[in-house]
Amino acid sequence: TTVPDSNPQSVIIMSRNEHEHEQEERNPTTRLRNPTTIYKTGVTNIMKPFGVALISHDENAKCYNQLFTSINALAVQEFNQPCLINHVMADGALGITSSQQTVFPHSRRMMCWFHMIQKCRLHRNLVTKEQWVSIDADIHAVQLSFSDDVFNRGIDLLIQKWSATPATKKFSDYFVDQWITKLPYWYEGAAFGKPSTNNGCESMNAIIKQKYTLRNKLHLSAFLPKMEQMLTDWSEASISSPFATATSISPDMELHAYKWSVSINRSDILHWFNTFYVVPSSTTTITPSVWLDLYRSGQWASFDDFVAWQTSCWLVSPLTSCTCPIGLKQYTCKHSVGLGIVFNLYQVTDKTRCEPLGKRKGKGRPKKVRTALLL
Numbered sequence: 001t002t003v004p005d006s007n008p009q010s011v012i013i014m015s016r017n018e019h020e021h022e023q024e025e026r027n028p029t030t031r032l033r034n035p036t037t038i039y040k041t042g043v044t045n046i047m048k049p050f051g052v053a054l055i056s057h058d059e060n061a062k063c064y065n066q067l068f069t070s071i072n073a074l075a076v077q078e079f080n081q082p083c084l085i086n087h088v089m090a091d092g093a094l095g096i097t098s099s100q101q102t103v104f105p106h107s108r109r110m111m112c113w114f115h116m117i118q119k120c121r122l123h124r125n126l127v128t129k130e131q132w133v134s135i136d137a138d139i140h141a142v143q144l145s146f147s148d149d150v151f152n153r154g155i156d157l158l159i160q161k162w163s164a165t166p167a168t169k170k171f172s173d174y175f176v177d178q179w180i181t182k183l184p185y186w187y188e189g190a191a192f193g194k195p196s197t198n199n200g201c202e203s204m205n206a207i208i209k210q211k212y213t214l215r216n217k218l219h220l221s222a223f224l225p226k227m228e229q230m231l232t233d234w235s236e237a238s239i240s241s242p243f244a245t246a247t248s249i250s251p252d253m254e255l256h257a258y259k260w261s262v263s264i265n266r267s268d269i270l271h272w273f274n275t276f277y278v279v280p281s282s283t284t285t286i287t288p289s290v291w292l293d294l295y296r297s298g299q300w301a302s303f304d305d306f307v308a309w310q311t312s313c314w315l316v317s318p319l320t321s322c323t324c325p326i327g328l329k330q331y332t333c334k335h336s337v338g339l340g341i342v343f344n345l346y347q348v349t350d351k352t353r354c355e356p357l358g359k360r361k362g363k364g365r366p367k368k369v370r371t372a373l374l375l
């Protein structure tokens, strides 16, 4: 069953570890009466954010098994069906990986990109300073792979590149074991259009510590009312600032997009299929059709060729997605909005239209030089 928007309902379950001794304290399952947080994003796409807190003193697999099983039980209880978890995003904790394989075997175990690069940096002493600068840039470049195919080809070329130098072999071996064999899903295309870090979750955790638990370890009897207060606060706040179901387009983004839309040479926009178009980047040396041929064949001679290809053109769906770094990380960019403007799918405000095109308002980076000749 679905709950109508006009009568949303919040369900917050707090589970606790069976090793806890406060059996008499309180029923660990707390249900808030109102207000609620269930949102509909469309007829077929129903999003129901909810939180499950697991109170535990360790982070072993058993604890996560209980958490994931609780999520499933909650979905069955509230929505009459088990939840289809497509992605489990977390840091590299082994307990999470093994529980995900047990409880959600069909989901993809995402690795938080922020934690991943942090771990890599801890191994920088396996190479020289100069080598690390280049390796760090390589990892950042391949992280922007927008699909599994692109990543798989890119990572093969990257390992080839690193293996060619004996001095980087140690780091390369570590990298292959940790970030290709064990936890390979840290690139953008591993879950296209979804977050590549768990930063949002971590910052929520920081808020809990700053504003509610005040960094104290609370006894369960003090902790539960605190959590109830917190969840009431959040539920009430969600009325005035509702859960976002679409990325908003800021006036600044609109202006960038408008400028891009009037400067792009329309013959450089290549329609691929459905709503997908290939557009040249500001530094491209190849045409969109050459770019597309390379994409289809996957025939990059080296990792550096691969990176040059990756930054030459963007695959854009107007107002929906773009494979440029901003589009991948922020879900909206001048290309996707700009193509929307080009195809009259998006109306710019009069204020944006009146903005002098040659001049930039206020401070900011100088305008990038556009490669004049498209080969």
Ligand SMILES: [Zn+2]
Pocket (backbone or CB within 6 Å): 314, 322, 323, 324, 325, 326, 327, 333, 334, 335, 336
């Ligand atoms: Zn873009």
